[in-house]
Amino acid sequence: MSTEQISGIEKKGASAATYVDERVHSNSWFSRNLNKVFPDHWSFMLGEIALYSFVVVLLSGVYLTLFYKPSVVEVIYDGPYIPLKGVTISEAYDSALAISFEVRGGLLMRQIHHWSALFFVVAIAVHMFRVFFTGAFRKPRELNWVVGMTLALMALAAGFTGYSLPDDLLSGTGLRIIEGIILAIPVIGTWASFLVFGGEFPGVDIISRLYGIHILLVPGIIVGLITVHLMMVWTQKHTQFPGPGRTDKNVVGYPLMPVYMAKAGGFFFLIFGLITIIAGIVQINPIWIFGPYTPDQVSAGTQPDWYIGWLDGALRLMPNIEWIIFDYTISLNVLIPTVVLPGLIVTAAIIYPWLEAWATGDKREHHVLDRPRNAPTRTALGVMAIVFYVILWVGGGNDIIAVGFDLSINFMIWFLRFALIILPALAFIITKRICLSLQRRDRDKLLHGRETGRILRLPTGEFIEVHAPVNEEERAVLESKPDDKPLPEPPESDSAGVRNPKYKSGRRAAGLSRFLYRDTIEKPTEAEIHHGDEAIEAEDDFEAPLLEREESMHVAHDGSVLAKPAVDAPETTSDNGDGGSEQS
Amino acid sequence: MSDEITGTEPGQEVAPSDGDTKALRPGEWPPADVEHHLRRTDTDPKAQARAVRQVATMFMLSAVMVVLFIVAFIAIPRDAVVSIPFIGPISALNSAMGLTFGLAIFLIGAGAVHWAKKLMSNVEVVQERHPMKSTEDETELAADIYEVGKEQSTWAKFPIIRRTMLAAMALVPIPFIVSLRDLWIQPADVGTPSAELRRTIWEPGMRLVTDITYQPIKADEIPTGGLVNAVPENLREVEEDDHNLNARAKAAVIVVRMLPEEIQSQQSPEGTDWGYEGILCFSKICTHVGCPISLYQQRTHLLLCPCHQSTFDLSDSAEVVFGPAYRRMPQLPIEVDDEGYLVAVSDFPEPVGPSFWEISRP
Ligand code: HEM
């Protein structure tokens, strides 16, 4: 303890801490963790946004459970919303309407719940791409990548089950499509559907079943996974971007107490407040407009939440193929877009860290992040996935677009089918090119320094541009580029002529490795950089006498050069106080 | 992890980048080797005092917002509406509560972040990392402990215990899975799921009635080019008995009328008519994944599903002309009864709704 005055409250706090410590050994943990260092970067807040919106989802969700009734018992609507007066509706829909119109604060909480759910899913998605593009999933964080992927899937499950609870026309239509998908599952489809819905669609059980899943099972799994996720972040310590003094063996940033507590704690309130303000003024999911669910009505032009929309788009773009084999039906038109495609994408995403490790043969720990440009193939793959997703999502709204732009739906579908194949490939090629040209620029900067824009005429009559050395910080960033080289082809047999048993898998790894690392701009060697530095110094030597002369000059607006008065005279000739050399 | 207890050895001398050496206190990490930027609040006491005022003001305003929230809660009627520029008319109570509560929360965050940025230390510090891998000694000790435990457990010694236990563990989840069977309690008069899916409540002689008012439909009430949404006459009673919407989800139909010469084909056997003087009746439930369809273009006789735009030509046996659906929309054979009302001749000859595994079984 220092000499600072200790207040009464602090004394009480200290004795409470002792009380707890004598029982659970907590001070030892604090001594190791209270000043844990966290690096600072805006993109590290994405995961925080996800976490905080989840807390908001939990709080608002618990409030909603106090009023919501997960029952499809029929009631006659008799609330303040006039257009539905006298209509027979389910108790679930009735209670959601009461939350919206009768409970003061109910609509606000419903809208906070829905908005925070959207924030949650968006933040998870963007966070995942941050991790992907910077290579934060590399050793030792592969397992946390898997936990994160599972969290993302659980978030979708939470969103979908919640969307179905109000039992309005939209939520029922979503469930109907799910039923169609379950029916399409080979062999067990009809039984699975009857078990899920308690008989035929829609039945009377699905709302109460989804309710339990929505408020208990899925949030429980999410809480568990978030705990594991954060514990791993804690033990492994956060990754950091390259910079001066940052290595794989340290972490540079601010200590948890006090800076990070204030920043991260404050950030929770910022997110919560922002969501609440949005929920106060921007309407979302106005269930009263859609009306109650009935299986023979649908409204055109309505859209699912964005994270489901891409599957709807995939359903639309898929050609109508159905196989009938020995009288059994396999609906590829449904299975491929909604089961096979998402399955493949998720599997590919989950195993990506191991694929990359296999192709690099790299067993080191990585704590300094890659700049996306320095992993061009990985970055290109990520952009390709985003473009693929966006096209499917656009496909999910193709009717709205077709009406908006007066195009035929037929044209839209064919256009999007081709786009789905061509644009991601194009995105891959373009992204990779951009990465490589950025690498080239980095190399030039390291070799020749920063271009200053100042042109010199040498005594020989030659013109040169003066370069300035890049500053320490930038140099550290530029020099962080890893030398990833493709793995060599494995030998077919050893020197004694014995066949190499790992030849085949080795060749495959080498092939993948070539795909990932073939294209790169070599980082300059130490010697080259040194040589470049000397060149910059030489330019400096040329320029120094000129600069010295300039120092004593005053450059007027019209470009005429005046001798600078010894004492700072009133500004008569120039308003450019220091006679800037940049004007010469 | 024990080496993380303090930043460095207490009293260790370090040289921060600004040149002067000072001793680190226990619990302090050494500053990072980067330039430390002094803020206005570090150098100018006035700026510092201003920042302190700003932070305190934000916390105070947050409390004011809580008071305003309570005022709004009590004073604003539930049905009052305000119009917000660019957003439109919305509930006044909701927006007032959202704004006051939201600002009350937001201002706490803004105050804390401002405090951290302007007044708390902004010196970046360095903490060491240690490899995730445990030390050789730790790993060896863990292996030793495992060996001792294994021996003491007699796990390796009595394979019969090992095998029977593994078998028992593998089987013990089965009761739980079996218990899920009654997620669907199969009524005595009900067949397999696929048999149920093939059947609707349409019967020979059942009248078609309009879907909202339940009026029987006379053939001559339907104009050429018209479309009527219909359900079976007994649907209301069935729904009252069953307390569910299952019957509706399969039995809903659309009735359209075209000129008889416009009809190219029907799903009835060659040369027979499942319609009546150009009136044809089809299932309303899309064969793709089950959305109800009612977008009908009378000129082309095309029926378009709003969900994924499958398009069916009603003048040509409702065959798929476009989109992801594979099967045509099943046709309901109809005729008129003695009083001139439309009635079903039978149930649908083909299953309605989405395809399933057993759908093409005879
Ligand atoms: C885990 C993440 C969660 C997500 C993504 C999520 C998402 C949603 C969504 C999109 C809705 C529809 C809201 C509407 O517009 O009416 C909803 C409804 C609902 N959620 Fe959640 N939710 C989550 C967790 C929870 C939790 C933890 C609870 C309660 C403990 C909860 C309780 C409810 C209730 C009662 C409703 C129905 C209320 C109504 O429709 O008016 N949710 N949820």
Ligand code: FES
């Ligand atoms: S449900 Fe009709 S096209 Fe998909």
